[in-house]
Each structure stands twice: as structure tokens, then as C-alpha cells.
Amino acid sequence: CFRDYFVHKFRAMLGKNRVIFPGEKVLLAVSGGPASSAMVRQVQEGLSREAAKRLRFVPGLLYVEEGAVRRQSPEQREQTLAQMETLLQATGFPYHLIHLEQALELAPSILQPGPERAGTPGPSYKEAVDSFIQQQRQDGDSGTSLPAHSAQDTPAGPPATPPRLPDAAQTQELLRSFEAAGTATAREELLEMLRTHLIVQAARDRGYTKVMTGESLTRVAVKLLTNLSLGRGAFLAVDTGFTDRRHGDVMVVRPMRDYTAKEIAFYNRFFSIPTVIVPPLFTKRREKPSIHQLVERFLLGLQEEFPSTISTVYRYGGPWGGAGGVGGSGGTHNPHFGCRTGEKLSPEPAKASSESQRCLLCLCGLDTDGGEWGGHWG
Template sequence: MCQAEEEYNGLECKQEKIPVPTSCFKEYFIHKLRAMLGNNRVIFPHEKVLLAVSGGTASYSMLSQVQEFICVEDSAYSPEHKLAVERLFSSLKILIAKEDMLQTLRQHLILHIARENGYSKVMMGDSCSRLAVKLLSNITLGRRAALASDTGFSDHRYGDVVIVRPMRDYSFKEITYYSRMFNVPSVFISGLDTKTHDKASIQRLTESFVTNLQADFPSTVSTIYRTSEKLNTSVMSPQSQTAEAASKCLLCLCALDTKAGKASAFNATLVSEQLSQIELQDPSVEAPARSAEEGQGCGSSNRLPSHQDLKTLLCYSCRLTIKDMGATDTLPPYIITEAEKQQKRWEMLLRNLNE
């Protein structure tokens, strides 16, 4: 196998010592994907695999190396679904929360399509450049529990559907060269952060930070990416053995990370919220409102989960996402239904323990 140089314009095959920029690089590019799939042994022959194509160069480069695919496009939502999503996003105040919620809903949609069509695996086009940004963003947003799942080759948190990332060894530069050499098409779809400044959100700032570092220090992305592999080794192995038994976040479906020590950021947030509630608390005013809510009963299907109810079902980062949401009724119905089911399970469990 030929070794590719950093600059592919002057690429030459090291074995034959002759310049063959196109064929040599294509062999290298395709071999890299096959090696990634072969070494991890997650996808097997004749297995139905769904390809999630966002329209970007990475996902289309992945698509060009396989034969069949299904494209999930955000703009293909039904008018009713788009109206519900717009209503939800209007209730979120800051861009950080909107981007985080968009990523969550997009993941839910991909999983729904995979389950409806009998796919057990979903291939995502996340490159190592994209995963480096996601790793740093997750750390900044407090998504410690999701680091291994969001950046590893395979993500088993969903049970019946496994997410795989065969493009995670490819840099953005490699993908760009491959797309230009072999005319791989791509589509630009504007997002929430399109035409925003670098400090508009944590995600946008992290992407700008990694991109600027990569321009001056080419090994930056590789260093961050290798760090994510070490995190996968140390974090994912214990969780994979008890994934079914552990409680999971209602939104991101990662293990709940709310059982933290007194010196944690999560505990500091709880203390701040408790102090704020004490300052604003007026029992004579709040008591009737509380009794009216409780009077509907836990078995009522018309009762919507309050912010406090939802918080007990969310991880630290997802709690921050819905913190400024005006009302919980803007959440998709399937999330509210699942929240009610989980609350009923906890109530039944508590009753059994008390008996």
C-alpha cells in the first residue's frame, strides 16, 4: 500500500517511486475506510446499514464508497413537524441550547428512520476534524458522560441501533482532496450558526478555535482525536457492561451523570438554584399552584411534566439546554410521553420500597 504525503498535489507512490497522484491517493483513501470497518468488526456481510448523509463533503465521500443509501434531510420534514420544531426552537433563548437541541432531534429522527425500515446500523460521516470539535465542545458543555459515545467508532447507547463512524480517521484536508480529485458532489445546507460570528455559541467558538490552530499547527486535530481514543478506552468499557441497567438521559440517552461529588460543577449549579428559590419563595402564593398541579394525579395523561420533573430525567448538559425554556409543552410529544412513563416507573418503585 502506498503512503500518502501531507501535500497531495505532489503525491507519489513510495513503492514505485513514480508520481501517480490520482490512483495512489484513491487506493489510500478507500483502503483507509475498509481497514476501519474491518478492524472494528461491527458491520457484517448482508447486514442492512443506513447511511446518514448531511450533504457535506465527508458524508458524500463516505457515500461514494458504498452502493445504496437513504438520505435524511432536515428540510424534508412535513409541514406539521416543521411547525412543531419552530415552536420548540422559539422557546429556547440562546444559540448554544438551540444547536444542542437540533443535534438531539436530528439523532432521534435518524434512529426513528432506521427502526422503521429495519436497519440495525447507521453509518455517520463524522471526520476526525469534526470529532475533535465535538470532543472539545462536549467537555465545555459538561457532556462528560457522552464523550465516549459521541466520538468513538461505534455508539451502542441506543440498544437496537448502533451508530458507526467509518470516516473518523479522515481529516478534512484528505476529504477535500478526494472530493476535488474525483468530483464528489456536496450540498451546503445553512444551519443555525450560518453567518454568525465566532463567539455566537460554544460550538461555533470551538470550531473556529480548532480550525485556526490547524492552520498553524497541522498536528492539532490529530492530537485531540487521539485523546478521544484514550477516553473511549477508559470510559466506554465499564459503561458497556451495565448500559441496560443504568438510568439514561431522556434526551441524549447517555447514562445520567447527576450523582456527583460536592466539588462538581453539577452540585454547584444545584446549590445556586436552591439559593435562588429560597430568595424568591413565597409559600402563601406557591402552595395553591402546587396543590392544583398535584390534584390532577400522577396517572393523568393531560398533565405535562414541569421543569422540575424533567430535570430528574436529564443529564447535567441537557438540563442546561432546557433551563431557559418557557414551557415544557413545546417539546415533541414522544419526549413528553416518555417522560411521563419514566415518572410513573419511579413512583411505582418508590411505592414498592415504602411498602
């Protein structure tokens, strides 16, 4: 019963939003943690021949190795890489392993949204599904939704030697960048930014148009309050919604955002989903915790006494992104109060009117308009 509920929720999330078309290449960003591992298992089961309603996209896996900024020794990093490669190979999907140090080699173009598809509008979702089914019938459905691996993909096979670690000079340069960040909060933001840029660039280089990430409902709730604490309330729709279109040619989707961390933990335990746990981001001696850590402790502490805390924060995220909410365009009335997070939040405040009004780090519009409060300062 629990398994059917878990599977149905995943399929319903994808089916309701209809942003992933049949035959489309989708890159699954895997961290080895509980949520992303459960996401991979859902995709595996959805593509199997026994599935009642099979998924029809073409998956690939990506793991970003971050051992340098997590204070792992070279031996520990190689061990983690070997464990992850074993897990990725077991899925049967093509996979890619990259290091966080590679973010230092990215071209400046990563700081701009990619060109969106030009030309005539594509077919509707229903037309795409009908065309895909008809094509499969003509070709004689072989029972698999996966095409041959491209030359850029690493196909599943016997365990091989893990990829070589980056040069020590690259690792030291990366560590200097993180040590230059004055606070733990700044390092958390820097890590997330570099990771996102790497994932998006990897998707572009390998022809993937969608990226799936494993943020759970718990993680989304923490992100909501963290964004508000950091003054990013205007960008809640793109930072926590089901879809994130800020990168232009690559869309990020979050299919696990309706699952609590507890549900994911039970699912992984009941069905023996393997995970790989890595240490947290390093902190300096006598340094205060990051805002991300404080918000997480606060919410999880409340959750122990009031079990509906996380779901309530998630559910009532609606007022913080629409008109009149935090980061909105003024006014106090919000007709979407109580709506599910990301379904009624408007992404408009995150859009930049021009390149000069775009943040180079997060690619969102600069939130310089004070709205109704602007006239009260200065």
C-alpha cells in the first residue's frame, strides 16, 4: 500500500505538470542522498516493462563530486567516487561523474541564460504522446524506452577505475575561493551556485533539455524560510517551484517536492535503496552556523513537537511570491493564500528586464525595487 502511494505520487507529479515530453533526454542530478536515490528508483520502475503507465523520457545520471570542500582526503574522495559509480552502474542508465573543481573552468557564457528554442511552437503534450506511441508501433516496440548511448555517455558495465581526481592546484584554488567567503552562509550559497552551474553546463554539453533534482518537501520548506531570511523572497517561485526556467535552454524540475524526508526514509528502508552519505560542508573554528543550518534546526525542532510544521510551511508558501507577498509588487491582498507552494507563486519577479538588471550569480532579476516600502527609506 505504501509503495503504491509512493509510486503514484511521483507519476502524478510528472503527469499533472506535463513538462517532460516523450523521447526527451532528462538528466537526473544524483547526490547519493536519500531523496535523489529514491528519485532514481522511481525512474527505474517507471521505465520497466512491468509498469502500468510507463515513463517515456530518456534518462541519464550525473554525480558532482564535492569532496574537496567537504574536507575529505584524496583516499576518501576516491572511495566515495567508487561507491557512487557502483550505484550508478547498477541502474543501467548512462552516467557522468564530474568534480566541483571543474566549475573553475566553465566559460563565462554560463552566467547568461541559454537561447530558448526558436521557430514555430512545438506540438502539445497530447500530440507528442500520440506521435511517440505511433512511432513505437511503426518501429516495433522493443520493450525499452532507452536509445543507444551517445559517445559522451558512460554506459553501464563492469566496475572500472574511478576517474582521476583533479590536480592539487585546482583543488587549492577551489578551497581558496571557499575560504575567502566570510561566513558559513556565503559558503553554502557559493557551493549551491557552483553545483547548479556545473549541472546545467553538463546538461547542455550532452544534449539534455531537462534536469531532475531531488529536493524533498522538507528541503523545499527549509529553502522557503532561508530565502526569506536572505532577502530572496521575490525568487521563491524559481527556487522552490516544480519548474525552474531561468536557464533558458535547460529546465530544472523537482519531482520529489511532495515527499517529506520521513516518507523518503521509510521508502528507502523498506525497499533497501542504497545511498552514499558524505560529510557536511566545512566550517571554521568558532564560526556561527549558516542561516541554512539555523532554519533547518528551527523547522525540524518544531516538527518534533508539531508534526504538521513542515507541511504547513510548504502549503502556505503561496503568499510569499505572488502579488502583495514578500518580494511582490505591492498591495496586501493575495488571492492565493493557502495555495500549494510553487503552483501559484509567480516567476515574474525573478525575470530581468534587461541584461544589466540580471544577477550574474543566480540569473534572476536584481530585486532593487522597494515596492510600497521604497518611499519610506532615504
